[in-house]
Amino acid sequence: MSSVALGSVFVDVGCLRKQNEVGRLKVSRRNGSVLRVRASVASSQQSLKLAKPEAQKSEKTVRIGVLGASGYTGAEIIRLLANHPQFGITLMTADRKAGQSIGSVFPHLVTQDLPDMIAVKDADFSDVDAVFCCLPHGTTQEIIKCLPRGLKIVDLSADFRLRDIDEYEEWYGLPHKAPELQKEAIYGLTEVLRDEIRNARLIANPGCYPTSIQLPLIPLIKAHLIELTNIIIDAKSGVSGAGRGAKEANLYTEISEGIHSYGITKHRHVPEIEQGLSDASHSKVTVSFTPHLMPMSRGMQSTIYVQMAPGVTIEDLYQQLKTTYEIDNLVKGASGQAVQNLNLMMGFPENMGLQYQSLFP
Structure with missing residues (x-):
């Protein structure tokens, strides 16, 4: 059984205007395969019904x-x-x-x-x-x-x-x-x-985490390119994702120059993520999800580890993810x-x- 890590970087960059602005695929191998797909797009050129x-x-x-x-x-x-x-x-x-x-x-x-x-x-x-x-x-x-x-x-x-x-x-x-x-x-x-x-x-x-996670996974699930078990998600968000209300944990001295996980066993986005993935697969899908708070005002990165279906290659995943997404937590x-x-x-x-x-x- 092959495994792959899907690295998605999410920043606020608007919409692509030209087809050739899509970023290059970066592939590296270390203890398995790592696939990184980048595109400078809030929703990609191919997936949007663009304004004339x-x-x-x-x-x-x-x-x-x-x-x-x-x-x-x-x-x-x-x-x-x-x-x-x-x-x-x-x-x-x-x-x-x-x-x-x-x-x-x-x-x-x-x-x-x-x-x-x-x-x-x-x-x-x-x-x-x-x-x-x-x-x-x-x-x-x-x-x-x-x-x-x-x-x-x-x-x-x-x-x-x-x-x-x-x-x-x-x-x-x-x-x-x-x-x-x-x-x-x-x-x-x-x-x-x-x-x-x-x-x-x-x-x-x-929600922001469910958006960043479902957009890469749903196309792969619908194409039967990945297994529906052992989906592991390591996600990181800027502090603005926690809202504007005063919270001790979000004070500058508490959050600066550090990173911490939260909601490890009971994050409220888990059922939302699982609902969307289950709809795509027409069967129950569960995930292991760990969110982290980063000392930055906005931005989001979700790294997703999945097992590829038998016979599937990294190129197969890349072809399915050509229409891909790059976002942040606020836009x-x-x-x-x-x-x-x-x-x-x-x-x-x-x-x-x-x-x-x-x-x-």
């Missing part, structure tokens, strides 16, 4: 509400929409920052002409067509239940990702208060469920994928507003 220039000339504007605008994912939504030709923000909520401007909370957004943030209970959705819900899990369910039925909703929390309500309550330790909405929610892994997303009203945006791992999904829901090319210069450093 003429498609961006329409004057139609979709009015956007951002719930939870003062968090990291909310701020990233706002940053991305600044360059979106069709989406305009008309409503922003942040209960603890109500009455403040977005520039007072995030100085890098001070130049944007946006409404002040208000409490969600004071929000008027009559001037909104679609909502990005960037609130913590557990708070989203009741709020979404009260939103007008005509709104398109992309929820970045975990409240609607797991189809099994009992599994949600077990892993998140909270009762699910909107099981009727769970039945209509579509899991927003864009490259896998594109058609379902296009026709959905409510999207459960995937493709959260806010960027949310914009990608809403683009599909509103009938726009899915990369609209996402072709931007990459961040450095």
